[in-house]
Amino acid sequence: MSNPAGVPDATSVMRELHSTYCLCGEPRNGLLSVPDVLLLYLSSVLRNDQTPPPECSPEAWQSLLRHLYPHWATPILYGYLRAWDEECLPPAEVMEMIRRDYLMGRVHSVQMDRQLGEILTAAEDHGIRMLILKGPALARSLYPDPAMRGGSDLDVLVCPEQVEEAESLLTALGYRCDENKFAVSSNYYHEETFYPDRIDPGHVAVEIHWRCTPSLGFVSPIPLEELFSRAVTVRTGHLTFETLAPRDAFLHTALHTVVGHTRSIRLIWIHDIALLAGRLRVPEDWAAVSEASRVWRARNAVEIALTMARIWTGFTPPPGYDDFTRWPTPSDEEEAIWPALLKKDDSVPSYLKLKVSALPDRREKIQMLRYLAGRHLRNWFR
Template identity: 30%
Template sequence: MIMEDALTLEMRDAPKELSFLLSILRNRDQDQAILPQEAADMDWNLFMKLAVHHRVYPLVYLALKGSDTSLIPAYVMQSLQRHYHNNTIKMLHLSREMSRICDVFAEARIRSLWLKGPLLALHLYGDVAHRTSKDLDILVDAEDVEKAEQVLTQLGYEAEEEIVLGNWKKKSHHRSFEHREHFAQVEIHWRLNPHYSRSFSFEQLWQRRREVRLSSQTYFCLGNEDLLCYLTDHGARHGWFRLRWLADIVRLLPLLDNSRLNQHLERYGGEMYAGQAFILSSLLLSAKVPHDLEAATVGAKSYRLAEKSLYYIQRIVQLNPVPEKSVARHYNRYLFSLMSGKQRIAYVFNKLLPSSRDALQLPLPKPLYFLYVPLRPFLWFWRRMKQPSV
């Protein structure tokens, strides 16, 4: 049994609006009525901010509309309904773009694995409208990245950041694109994780892929065990500052082959990230973690990481793409606690490498590009100073 008491004390400082939100999310089958005392004396504006910030408003709306809504102010239900309908339209729009991109990728013979987005919503929740997604994340072989970018350009997408220096594949693991007319966003990934995290090769992931049919079209996604490793690594790196990611873990748990996952983690690593996710999903969302998974993943390091991530879950913070100044120091310490010694060295080395952002900030002639190496710390510091405080 996961020792929830080790973390319960840390949740005593959580606002009651967050506790109420967690109570709604725990009632996954909507088989329990909302108790009047739970909804009493609520700061409903804060409740809505939390539901939107954590990107769980579709689940909240579905749960509340089946309850006694006399306990909920009318404007709250109207706001939830509006957010839910807007998300439905957004997910249908992303689904259409997903279909269009998939067709063109197939014509160009680009193998692709679809991460998150409408397919993850369908896989975990049974309906694309029950989960939010900002964009489409697509993993391709590193050798196909340039070809994929050309295809997106032909479809009307533009890269959000211009490439000047040639080390961009080493500096990052994805590039972001936005459509010029309808503003759909797409991320092309060539690694699942940043270079300082252990990542599977595309061929390994492709061999373990899962096939999904949607609207008479075939897509390929990560196998469930690879998906668990990807989601827990992603959630850990972002401090689980959105409850949506933990809700995904709760839904994915019953779909896993536990024996295969344990072998997977033993061979490739990631036990402490999985353990952190299992502890948090058990504590906050009453997830039922199988004993064999718990025994293989939940250790002292997982507990420490779970406790540290509660700092972000209990606050409304932004950690992506860069952490707010108010939490940056705390987050950097947390990020280092996720890494091994080798990963820390790789992380620091990567930060010291110049980027295209440096070249755009201070354009130099190509023969002088070598100067970006000693200038990198100063340019990075200048950007941080210009970042607004929150």
């Protein structure tokens, strides 16, 4: 922050990377429109590196908060800033808005714990094994305070042979499913969303996953049995649940961020990646991730995810894993889909090509295209 000559260099790296792998918001990359000095201050907070705030107008600070909103990152900022020296804090009115978001996240975290506990108890009673994914799991396994890591839904991973049981369980608990994606095509889709029917503002949607990777041009050959065998147990004050082992959670988060949301990436996911990578043991976990990145067809995704983590949070892989030329090369399948992947959010043909190419045979491809065409017509005439 003290070297103005370094400002353009640091932020130009951000802009260059996110010109392809865009940040979410309206418009895309709106966060990058704030003054460079504010971007660097934001990065220093994500690094938890105490830095005096820049001199900026109230309008510039408001612009930062507005563009941060879709990234769900302000509770993380408050989690770090509340321990900083006063001279390093943003203006009082900005700090108060960040604190309010954090307090809302705290209430939401308690409500989500209650909802998750209800689902886990019912699943255990019915002999359904679930692994908790993404936000709820990371909030309670990575973060010192779960309120720092919000989420919009609950994600659970279930073996395919128990998906229908899990769907019936959620229906019995008062959730509704507007589509039956698993029955339509478990290859084309990888998740099913259930919405709470009850009138309760504290309840969120629940997504049942039967695969750990999105169906975009390939289906990861990783058997779910392996993921379940490596699962770890998380115990909090009121909850006990299973989630992915650190190396699997890292690969899953990289794929979810870069492949699943190529041009709508949240800053909170980049922060997750940095924390997950920081939990990997040297050398065993890093060696396993390096080898598995090719098997999972996530080699490109891992490199991009770690590059974003370095730019925003300063995380650097340990020696021996900080040079990607020494990592396994991407698989042929991953390389083949990458050009279409970069266009999928702006091109319906590219998106359909990726999705349909994940289907195992020509017959299922034709059936799925007919189903999608029929659904489109039904929506058109509503």
